Amino acid sequence: MSTNKRLVSPIANKSEEEFALDRLVITTKADSFLEWAKRWGQSNSLWPFPFGTACCAIEYMAVVGPKYDASRFGAEVVRFSPRQSDLMIVAGTISEKQAPVLKRIYDQMADPKWVVAMGACASSGGFYRAYHVVQGISRDIPVDVYIPGCPPTPEAVLQGIMQIQDRIKNGVSAYNDSTAAIEAKKEKAAQLATTEN
Amino acid sequence: MQELSQFGKDLESNFAKNSYSYKFENHVIFTDTKELLTVMAKLKDEFGFNMLLDVCGVDNLKRPASEWTHGKRFESVYHLLNMEKNERIRVRVPVDVEGGEIVPSVMSFWRGADWFEREAWDMFGISYLGRKKERLLTHHEFVGHALRKDYRSDHNQPLSESIEINFDADPSITPEQAALREWINIGPSHPATHGTLRIMAEIEGEVIKRSKLEIGYLHRCFEKMCETHLYNQVIPYTDRLNYCSSPMNNIGWCKAIEDMMGIEIPDRAKALRMVLAEISRVIDHLVCIGAGAVDLGALTSFWFCFELRERVYELFEKLCGARLTVSLTRVGGMAQELPVGWVTDCLEVVKHIEKGVAEVDRLLTKNKIYVDRTRVCPISASQAIEWGYTGPCLRAAGVNYDIRKANPYYFYKDVEFEVPVGQNGDNYDRYLVRMEEMRQSLRIINQVLGNLPSGPYQSLDKRVCIPPKKEVYTNIEGLMNHFMLIMKGVRPPVGEIYSATEAANGELGFYVISDGGPNPYRVKVRPPCFAIYQSFSEVVQNHMISDAIAELGAMNIIAGELDR
Numbered sequence: 001m002s003t004n005k006r007l008v009s010p011i012a013n014k015s016e017e018e019f020a021l022d023r024l025v026i027t028t029k030a031d032s033f034l035e036w037a038k039r040w041g042q043s044n045s046l047w048p049f050p051f052g053t054a055c056c057a058i059e060y061m062a063v064v065g066p067k068y069d070a071s072r073f074g075a076e077v078v079r080f081s082p083r084q085s086d087l088m089i090v091a092g093t094i095s096e097k098q099a100p101v102l103k104r105i106y107d108q109m110a111d112p113k114w115v116v117a118m119g120a121c122a123s124s125g126g127f128y129r130a131y132h133v134v135q136g137i138s139r140d141i142p143v144d145v146y147i148p149g150c151p152p153t154p155e156a157v158l159q160g161i162m163q164i165q166d167r168i169k170n171g172v173s174a175y176n177d178s179t180a181a182i183e184a185k186k187e188k189a190a191q192l193a194t195t196e197n
Numbered sequence: 198m199q200e201l202s203q204f205g206k207d208l209e210s211n212f213a214k215n216s217y218s219y220k221f222e223n224h225v226i227f228t229d230t231k232e233l234l235t236v237m238a239k240l241k242d243e244f245g246f247n248m249l250l251d252v253c254g255v256d257n258l259k260r261p262a263s264e265w266t267h268g269k270r271f272e273s274v275y276h277l278l279n280m281e282k283n284e285r286i287r288v289r290v291p292v293d294v295e296g297g298e299i300v301p302s303v304m305s306f307w308r309g310a311d312w313f314e315r316e317a318w319d320m321f322g323i324s325y326l327g328r329k330k331e332r333l334l335t336h337h338e339f340v341g342h343a344l345r346k347d348y349r350s351d352h353n354q355p356l357s358e359s360i361e362i363n364f365d366a367d368p369s370i371t372p373e374q375a376a377l378r379e380w381i382n383i384g385p386s387h388p389a390t391h392g393t394l395r396i397m398a399e400i401e402g403e404v405i406k407r408s409k410l411e412i413g414y415l416h417r418c419f420e421k422m423c424e425t426h427l428y429n430q431v432i433p434y435t436d437r438l439n440y441c442s443s444p445m446n447n448i449g450w451c452k453a454i455e456d457m458m459g460i461e462i463p464d465r466a467k468a469l470r471m472v473l474a475e476i477s478r479v480i481d482h483l484v485c486i487g488a489g490a491v492d493l494g495a496l497t498s499f500w501f502c503f504e505l506r507e508r509v510y511e512l513f514e515k516l517c518g519a520r521l522t523v524s525l526t527r528v529g530g531m532a533q534e535l536p537v538g539w540v541t542d543c544l545e546v547v548k549h550i551e552k553g554v555a556e557v558d559r560l561l562t563k564n565k566i567y568v569d570r571t572r573v574c575p576i577s578a579s580q581a582i583e584w585g586y587t588g589p590c591l592r593a594a595g596v597n598y599d600i601r602k603a604n605p606y607y608f609y610k611d612v613e614f615e616v617p618v619g620q621n622g623d624n625y626d627r628y629l630v631r632m633e634e635m636r637q638s639l640r641i642i643n644q645v646l647g648n649l650p651s652g653p654y655q656s657l658d659k660r661v662c663i664p665p666k667k668e669v670y671t672n673i674e675g676l677m678n679h680f681m682l683i684m685k686g687v688r689p690p691v692g693e694i695y696s697a698t699e700a701a702n703g704e705l706g707f708y709v710i711s712d713g714g715p716n717p718y719r720v721k722v723r724p725p726c727f728a729i730y731q732s733f734s735e736v737v738q739n740h741m742i743s744d745a746i747a748e749l750g751a752m753n754i755i756a757g758e759l760d761r
Contacts (some may be wrong), residue, residue: 007746031441041609051386053393053414054393054415054417054437054440054756054757055436055437055440055522055757057391058440058441058484058521059520059521061503061507062503062507062510062520064506065500065503065504065507066500066503066504067504067507080386080387080388092393092415093415094415095336095358095413095415095416095417095760096335096336096339096353096354096355096356097336097356097413097414097416098385098393098414098415099355099356100357100358100388100412101359101385101386103361105386126667127433127434128417128418128422129350129351130350130351130417130418130421130422131343131348131349131350131351131352131353131354131418131421132334132336132343132353132413132416132417132418133353133417133418134353134355135353150354150522151520151521151522153520168726180682181522
């Protein structure tokens with residue numbers, strides 16, 4: 001991701017000169033400005049839920065640890081309650097036994113939410129083509145960013161977090177496109193319709 | 198047979214009718230289900246085999262039927278240890294599972310047989326008398342027995358819903374008391390359970406009255422994967438057993454195969470393996486102490502410990518490019534030569550860690566909160582042996598048993614180090630033992646690196662190691678050798694071995710059966726924390742929940758090797 005691209009304001013795709021002007025004078029509608037501010041805030045204060053199961057969890061510790069220090073990206077407030085977090089980092093192999101737990105915890109997370117599949121096992125089952133290993137968590141939950149590696153280096157994880165930040169700034173999330181979210185929206189609309197009637 | 202000791206002769210004269218043999222430093226006895234308990238009683242009481250290391254099943258389906266013992270398809274295999282004389286014995290019991298034969302349970306001799314027998318039922322369908330047929334590693338909706346040879350390795354069975362928390366009524370309490378009890382579920386996704394352990398507890402106030410453990414949330418089918426891969430391809434899988442100290446698992450695996458093939462690795466490879474083993478022991482203990490302290494609310498020591506770990510990661514990175522899962526060994530030696538300057542770097546890191554350990558020591562050892570919180574859940578030496586404890590947890594209970602001293606492999610007999618032993622067997626003693634072990638490990642590394650032998654890093658044995666490129670390009674023999682090793686892989690002779698090394702958590706045993714083919718026929722890992730963790734329910738009974746969490750950290754349960 002080039003730095004230029006990230007500088008462009010999500011309000012409108014403007015050139016860099018125009019954007020520089022924007023920083024002096026704000027000419028926008030209130031709601032789209034609020035939307036921009038919300039996304040900016042969200043992307044820089046991610047509260048990750050580490051769904052750590054295996055080796056990748058140890059490497060995730062290194063990411064939060066003193067050397068790599070995820071707090072430089074505003075993603076260090078590790079929460080172990082799904083209710084308090086907006087980024088799920090699935091670090092490690094998900095077995096068939098674990099899959100319902102993963103799904104349940106994902107459902108417990110409040111919208112908006114993003115998911116990172118850290119490492120080969122979470123992404124695709126890795127080299128465990130085995131009877132008790134889920135061949136990629138995308139079978140059960142929508143995934144935003146896949147980080148390759150077994151386990152990925154902390155640098156790769158940090159890049160994954162930056163990718164998530166980009167997605168947030170652009171208003172993209174796998175959850176929004178997932179069938180569950182669409183159904184939830186439909187249900188809400190239906191409810192509104194019935195209350196209006 | 199000539200190296201057989203008096204002990205072996207006694208065994209032979211006693212168990213000749215059950216077909217006795219001696220191979221790879223292991224005594225082997227065949228017996229049948231009817232005589233099993235008599236044999237076990239005799240072994241335990243007369244011959245002093247006081248520790249049950251492992252119980253596992255074997256499926257003979259793919260072996261020629263003529264080799265089936267007594268014409269039966271399955272076997273239940275026991276490994277026992279006599280700690281005093283350092284003798285190991287394997288008891289093999291053929292079982293006719295299809296004919297409804299039931300194996301008597303050895304739970305009455307060793308409490309530690311509990312989960313091992315459950316696992317044998319889960320994986321092979323071997324029934325043990327008086328034991329409930331409960332799944333252990335696979336989920337409760339699983340159909341079939343996964344390690345049987347006719348179960349496809351990639352046949353997934355999705356689970357619809359997790360098992361619900363449930364306790365039977367406790368007959369020993371009054372209805373009033375029962376009304377005070379509550380059920381609480383901890384895990385599998387809970388920060389204190391380190392990821393994948395699940396504890397279902399019945400509590401009264403904050404005191405745990407009964408608890409049940411659910412494991413298998415990280416069952417990655419290691420043993421089935423071994424059966425479908427070549428011997429050298431198994432090495433990356435062993436990395437992920439105890440992922441806090443992967444080189445030790447590599448070493449354990451390669452040592453087992455080398456012993457089986459009778460390969461003596463070069464001195465340099467031995468020394469390098471010792472350095473790697475000891476440095477990974479240090480980083481394993483660092484994670485255990487650091488993460489255990491986090492569970493008690495002491496976050497600072499965790500950062501200290503992890504900074505030290507990072508230093509070691511850098512060493513590994515220089516050595517092979519990977520940080521955590523290194524796959525540094527090969528059957529027959531090491532994967533590659535040390536890069537230039539590595540020894541100096543390593544010595545520097547050792548110095549740094551020495552300082553760091555002293556800092557952690559200042560943070561925790563006399564910290565009143567830490568001491569008070571860890572002086573809980575003691576276990577006596579006899580109980581520890583009965584459950585099958587090994588490693589720091591056993592030594593903290595006061596048993597001086599370390600394979601590096603009892604049966605020194607590589608150069609452990611030539612280096613000076615001491616084995617710390619605790620008194621009370623509580624969490625604080627475990628912490629002290631681990632701290633001292635780290636210092637001793639650093640001492641070993643200094644000695645070995647100071648006298649690092651030169652020479653090749655791989656054995657020149659043609660059965661395991663590819664010849665130098667010059668040979669491959671210039672003479673036909675080298676070319677053929679290269680071709681055969683690449684195409685057909687390492688092929689140990691028909692036979693079986695149980696080989697144990699002292700890993701960070703205790704005895705890491707590999708029971709490998711070879712049928713002469715390119716893949717192992719059957720592999721059973723004896724993971725140290727599997728035996729330790731099964732005692733958890735009993736150890737934490739009538740203790741506070743917060744103490745149970747401390748206990749979990751001190752036992753150092755690593756899900757990768759627990760569930761495999």
